[in-house]
Each structure stands twice: as structure tokens, then as C-alpha cells.
Amino acid sequence: MRRLGLAAGSLAVASAGLVAVGMSLRLQVGGSDHVMSGNDVVGVVYPALGLVLALRQPRLPVAWLMLAGGFATATLGLSQAFWERSRVAGDLPTASLLGDYNVLMGALAIVSVHLLLPLLFPDGRLPARRWRPVAAFAVGTVLFLAFLQVVRPAVPGSPAGPNPFEIAALAPVRDWAGGLDLDWYLIAEGLCLLSLVDRFRTADATVRRQIGWLLYTVAVDWAVQTWTPHSVPALLTTAAVPAAIVIAVTRYRLYGIDTLVSRTLIAAGLLGAVGAVYFVVSTLGVVAVGIGQFAGLAAALFAGVAFQPLRRALRRLADLLFYGHSGDGSHLTQRLTMEVHSTEPASALAAVVATARESLTVSGVAVEVTGGRPRRVAVGLVGPSPREVPLVWHGARVGRMLIGRPGQRRFPLAHDERMIAVLTPFVADVAHAANMAADLQRSRERILTAREEERRRLRRDLHDGLGQALGDMAMSVTMARKVLHDSPESAERLLVRLRAGMDRVTQEIRELVYGLRPPALDDLGLAGAVRLLAEPDASLTVEGELDVLPAAVEVAVYRITQEALTNARRHANASSIVVTLSRSAGELRLRVRDDGAGLPAEFRAGVGLASMRERAAELGGTCAITAEPEGGTLVEVSFPMTAGEASDQRTISTKSYNLPLHEMSHHRAP
Numbered sequence: 001m002r003r004l005g006l007a008a009g010s011l012a013v014a015s016a017g018l019v020a021v022g023m024s025l026r027l028q029v030g031g032s033d034h035v036m037s038g039n040d041v042v043g044v045v046y047p048a049l050g051l052v053l054a055l056r057q058p059r060l061p062v063a064w065l066m067l068a069g070g071f072a073t074a075t076l077g078l079s080q081a082f083w084e085r086s087r088v089a090g091d092l093p094t095a096s097l098l099g100d101y102n103v104l105m106g107a108l109a110i111v112s113v114h115l116l117l118p119l120l121f122p123d124g125r126l127p128a129r130r131w132r133p134v135a136a137f138a139v140g141t142v143l144f145l146a147f148l149q150v151v152r153p154a155v156p157g158s159p160a161g162p163n164p165f166e167i168a169a170l171a172p173v174r175d176w177a178g179g180l181d182l183d184w185y186l187i188a189e190g191l192c193l194l195s196l197v198d199r200f201r202t203a204d205a206t207v208r209r210q211i212g213w214l215l216y217t218v219a220v221d222w223a224v225q226t227w228t229p230h231s232v233p234a235l236l237t238t239a240a241v242p243a244a245i246v247i248a249v250t251r252y253r254l255y256g257i258d259t260l261v262s263r264t265l266i267a268a269g270l271l272g273a274v275g276a277v278y279f280v281v282s283t284l285g286v287v288a289v290g291i292g293q294f295a296g297l298a299a300a301l302f303a304g305v306a307f308q309p310l311r312r313a314l315r316r317l318a319d320l321l322f323y324g325h326s327g328d329g330s331h332l333t334q335r336l337t338m339e340v341h342s343t344e345p346a347s348a349l350a351a352v353v354a355t356a357r358e359s360l361t362v363s364g365v366a367v368e369v370t371g372g373r374p375r376r377v378a379v380g381l382v383g384p385s386p387r388e389v390p391l392v393w394h395g396a397r398v399g400r401m402l403i404g405r406p407g408q409r410r411f412p413l414a415h416d417e418r419m420i421a422v423l424t425p426f427v428a429d430v431a432h433a434a435n436m437a438a439d440l441q442r443s444r445e446r447i448l449t450a451r452e453e454e455r456r457r458l459r460r461d462l463h464d465g466l467g468q469a470l471g472d473m474a475m476s477v478t479m480a481r482k483v484l485h486d487s488p489e490s491a492e493r494l495l496v497r498l499r500a501g502m503d504r505v506t507q508e509i510r511e512l513v514y515g516l517r518p519p520a521l522d523d524l525g526l527a528g529a530v531r532l533l534a535e536p537d538a539s540l541t542v543e544g545e546l547d548v549l550p551a552a553v554e555v556a557v558y559r560i561t562q563e564a565l566t567n568a569r570r571h572a573n574a575s576s577i578v579v580t581l582s583r584s585a586g587e588l589r590l591r592v593r594d595d596g597a598g599l600p601a602e603f604r605a606g607v608g609l610a611s612m613r614e615r616a617a618e619l620g621g622t623c624a625i626t627a628e629p630e631g632g633t634l635v636e637v638s639f640p641m642t643a644g645e646a647s648d649q650r651t652i653s654t655k656s657y658n659l660p661l662h663e664m665s666h667h668r669a670p
Contacts, residue, residue, distance in 0.1 A: 393429065
């Protein structure tokens with residue numbers, strides 16, 4: 001690496017020395033008009049900036065192309081000075097040889113700077129394999145034309161004398177190439193610049209910004225060289241091209257080329273449109289006398305009317321050029337609308353956040369929704385000091401959007417502000433919808449949880465209070481029957497009748513308790529209770545852990561299973577019934593499949609099927625009843641699960657009901 005650095009430094013220093021000597025010699029020969037040329041700028045600036053790249057990335061081909069092309073161009077200034085001195089001294093043979101040297105070294109400089117540099121920029125590789133023939137044609141054309149110039153036949157009687165490198169057999173080829181009246185150098189350079197356009201079209205945002213720097217400065221340099229060649233601005237734009245290369249390779253993140261190009265494109269487009277109107281009206285004035293004097297007025301009116309629409313169109317074009325569809329506000333609006341309408345609020349919020357990050361090309365975006373149960377959805381990393389954008393829905397703040405640092409540039413751009421303005425209303429709407437959906441779900445959960453807890457309380461009170469009291473009364477009556485001696489026959493009949501009534505009350509209490517919550521759920525658990533329902537003609541398969549479930553879910557699964565089995569046994573005449581209970585990370589699924597008669601052609605859900613669907617919907621689940629293709633019916637129920645809440649509710653349940661009966665009686669005894 002050190003040797004590469006020394007070689008690069010030597011080339012840069014040698015180039016600067018050659019340019020200085022050449023300028024000094026030309027000054028002695030031709031005066032102040034020949035003090036500095038474009039070749040001198042290339043000979044100094046390209047090697048110097050190539051050295052900067054070589055020291056940072058020693059194996060970067062772009063750096064060595066700048067060094068080689070700059071050094072070759074630097075020698076041209078010196079050879080040009082000797083050529084001028086030979087011409088002045090009348091030594092035309094020497095001048096001819098120096099002219100051939102200029103042709104060869106100029107061709108090498110063109111190949112390095114104007115052909116290979118755009119072909120290999122920025123990573124040192126061609127954009128694709130299909131560009132290999134183009135590269136071979138461009139480089140071969142320039143070198144072959146230079147070779148034809150060197151081996152040209154001498155003009156008879158020329159003061160320069162015979163050409164020592166003459167190849168007469170190639171004279172027809174040279175005449176044919178010249179007779180086509182084509183600028184082969186311009187064609188070769190244009191093809192190589194097209195490779196940059198092709199790479200820009202298929203590259204990611206990072207490479208696009210790098211290529212944008214080079215394309216922008218080349219375009220500006222071409223425009224200046226066309227309008228004011230050999231001027232100070234032309235020299236400055238020539239030096240700007242290698243400077244843009246260095247920025248593109250090393251510091252493209254610091255400076256927004258997209259903003260620069262966007263504003264230049266908008267300004268040039270507006271000026272061009274106004275100038276075109278002025279030119280058209282002025283041209284019409286040549287045909288129709290009197291119209292030309294209104295050219296300025298027409299251009300001014302056009303500028304006033306079409307300024308904003310044209311500006312928006314040009315801005316969209318620039319955004320599309322650098323950001324693709326992510327920079328198009330209308331495309332972003334359509335995408336957000338589709339995301340919002342195609343998913344539920346909770347999922348839509350995550351989709352909108354992902355779209356926001358992609359559109360802004362930032363490190364991360366997070367949305368914090370405030371409300372009864374605050375939530376945070378983040379995509380990527382927003383960093384320690386993100387930008388905060390409040391989310392306001394109809395005057396009420398529903399949360400905030402946190403935007404991380406720009407991924408490919410340091411300063412926020414006008415593009416980001418426009419995209420944020422488009423994003424914010426959508427994110428606020430989705431945040432509000434997510435809040436409302438969460439509030440509704442929490443309300444339903446609280447109602448169902450309160451109902452089930454009340455049923456538990458009633459069962460506990462009836463069982464431990466009234467049931468135990470009636471048992472004590474029965475024992476007291478039994479003892480009284482034994483001590484009654486005055487009228488044993490009537491006492492016996494009364495007490496027997498009283499005991500029978502007490503038995504009926506006890507049975508009714510048991511039925512009431514069963515109606516509130518099936519005891520099998522607390523005694524056997526959900527799997528055991530469903531297995532008891534399935535016996536003897538149905539099979540049960542259990543997948544996953546079913547010990548920790550909310551009470552409401554247990555009751556709903558039990559009742560739906562009971563109704564499905566009753567329908568299969570009573571109406572379907574099924575010979576095989578399969579019940580499957582499966583628990584995953586976020587879902588509890590129940591499937592009851594039978595091979596019976598199936599659903600009738602004109603199926604209408606009765607009270608039992610409607611109650612199954614209602615029980616599932618109350619807990620945010622779904623219940624689908626479908627006919628199997630091979631015969632039979634499938635009942636499929638799905639419940640969303642929240643592990644933490646289920647664990648808390650189950651803990652309360654086990655504390656209340658897992659004590660033996662005699663211990664419960666002891667604790668409840670007055």
C-alpha cells in the first residue's frame with residue numbers, strides 16, 4: 001500500500017512540474033494568450049485529486065485512471081511548447097514528430113479520462129457484461145484513429161519531409177474514416193457516458209447519488225464549453241469534474257446532489273419554457289407584422305400562469321429521477337390508501353410505518369400511539385435524537401411519529417418535507433383507528449371478563465354458601481327425626497318430605513352452577529372437559545399448551561364444542577367425529593370434523609349455529625361452518641390469544657377452585 005501511495009504521489013508531483021515547465025516555455029514563445037489551457041487544468045487537477053483518492057482507496061481503478069490521464073495530459077503542455085518552438089525555428093520535421101506524440105498521448109488521455117473513467121465509475125467495474133463490446137469499440141476506435149494519424153502518408157512536397165512511420169497500405173482506411181464525416185471521438189465519449197446513465201437507471205440510492213455528481217458536473221461542463229470555450233468559466237468547470245468525482249466517491253453523504261440537480265432542472269426548465277414562448281412569439285412576428293412586439297408580454301403571462309404547474313411537474317421529474325416512485329407524492333398517496341383499506345388498523349399501522357421509512361429513505365421510523373393502552377410500532381432504528389412529528393386527528397393529538405436520520409445524506413431536503421406532509425395525515429388516521437379498535441376490543445374483553453368472573457363468583461357463593469347451608473339443614477332434620485318421640489309417624493312423613501324437597505333444591509343448585517360455568521373445566525381443565533364431551537364416539541387431538549387460558553375462552557370453546565358435537569350426533573348421523581384443539585403463540589384453534597350428511601343445499605343457520613358464531617365474535621374470534629368436499633361438515637373456530645392476560649386470569653381461577661371440598665367447607669364455615 002505504501003508503494004502505491006508513493007507511486008501516486010510521484011505521478012501527481014511530476015504532472016504538476018510538467019505543467020509548470022510547459023506553461024513557462026509557452027509563455028516565452030507565444031505570449032500571455034498561452035499562459036493556461038484546459039489541458040493544463042486537467043494535468044494538475046486530475047492527478048492531484050487522483051492522489052487524494054489513491055491515498056484513501058489505493059486499489060480504486062478510478063483514482064489511477066485520473067492519475068494516468070492527468071499525467072498524459074500534463075505531458076501535452078510540455079510537448080505543445082516544444083512544438084511551438086520548433087515551428088517558430090522552422091524545424092518542421094521535429095514539429096511533425098512532436099505532433100504525432102501529441103496525437104498518441106492525447107488518445108491515451110481521452111481513453112483514460114473520457115472513456116474508461118465513466119465506464120468504470122464508481123466501483124471500477126462495468127455496469128454489465130453487455131458493455132464489454134461497447135468499451136472495446138470506444139477504446140479501439142480512439143486508439144486506431146490516433147494510430148492512423150501517426151502512420152499517415154506524407155504529403156508530396158511538404159516542408160515537413162517524409163513520415164518515418166508511414167504505412168501506405170492504411171491510407172484508404174484513413175480516407176474512408178475521414179470521408180464518413182463523423183466525429184468518432186464524440187461517438188465514443190457519448191457511448192461511455194450512456195453507460196453511466198444505464199448504471200444510474202439500475203443502481204440503488206447510494207450509487208445514484210454518486211453517479212449524479214459526475215453526470216451533473218459533466219453536463220454543466222459541456223454546456224459551458226459549448227457556449228464559452230477557452231474561458232475562465234470553462235477552466236473552472238473542467239476542474240469541477242474531478243472534484244465531483246472525489247466528492248462522489250468519498251463525501252457524497254454530506255452534500256445533496258439530488259437537491260442541486262432538482263433545483264437546476266427546475267430553473268433550467270422554467271427558463272427554457274419562458275424562452276421558448278418568447279422565441280415562438282418573436283418568430284410569428286416575422287410572418288405577421290405587429291405580433292413580435294407582444295413577445296415579452298406573452299412570455300411574462302406564460303410565466304405567471306404556468307409557473308407553479310410547470311414547477312411541480314419538473315420537481316416530480318427530479319424526484320422520480322433520484323428516488324423512483326418513492327419520491328412521487330401521488331404514488332405514495334395511492335400506496336398508503338391501499339395499505340389502509342386492505343388491512344385492519346393494527347396491521348395497517350405497521351404497513352404505513354414501513355412505507356414511511358422507505359419513502360423518506362431514513363434509518364428508521366417509529367409511531368407512538370397514545371391512549372388507554374399506549375403502543376409503539378417501529379421499523380428500523382430511529383436513533384437517540386429523532387425528529388418528532390405530532391400526529392393530530394381532528395384537533396386531538398393521537399400520538400407522534402419519530403423519524404431517524406437520513407440514510408444517504410446528512411441534511412434534510414425539501415423532498416423529505418413534502419413526503420412528511422403527505423404521510424402525516426395518513427399516519428394520524430391510522431393511529432386514531434388503531435386507538436378506536438383497541439378501545440373497542442378492551443371494552444369487549446372487560447365486559448366478557450366481568451361476566452365470567454361474576455359467574456365464577458356466583459358458583460362459588462352458591463356452592464360454598466347456600467349448598468353447604470342446605471347440607472347442614474339436612475343433617476339437622478335427620479337428627480331431629482331421631483329425637484322426636486311424641487308423634488313418630490307424622491314426624492317421619494314430614495321429615496321425609498322435607499328431605500326430598502331439600503334434595504330437589506340441591507339438584508337445582510347443581511344445575512344452576514353447571515349453567516354458570518361447567519364444573520368440568522375447573523376439575524379437568526379444557527382438554528379434559530372437551531375429552532369428556534367427545535366420549536364415546538368422537539376422538540380428540542390436543543396440540544400445544546391449554547393449561548393457561550382466559551376463563552371466557554375456556555367457556556366459549558367448551559360450549560361451541562358441545563353444540564357442534566350435538567349437531568353431528570343428532571342431525572348429521574355421523575359415524576366418525578374428530579375434534580382438534582391447537583394452541584400456537586397468538587391463536588387458539590378448534591376444529592370439529594364429521595363424515596355425516598353435511599349441510600343441506602339451502603342451508604340456514606339455526607339458533608345453535610348462530611350462538612356458536614356469537615360466542616366466537618364476542619372474544620374477537622371467528623367461527624366458520626363449511627361442507628367438506630368428500631362429505632361431512634367442518635366447524636372451525638379461531639381465537640386470538642394474549643399470554644400475559646391469560647396467565648393472570650388462570651391464576652385467579654386456580655386459587656379459587658383447586659382446594660379440596662372439606663377444606664373449602666372449613667374456610668367457609670361460620
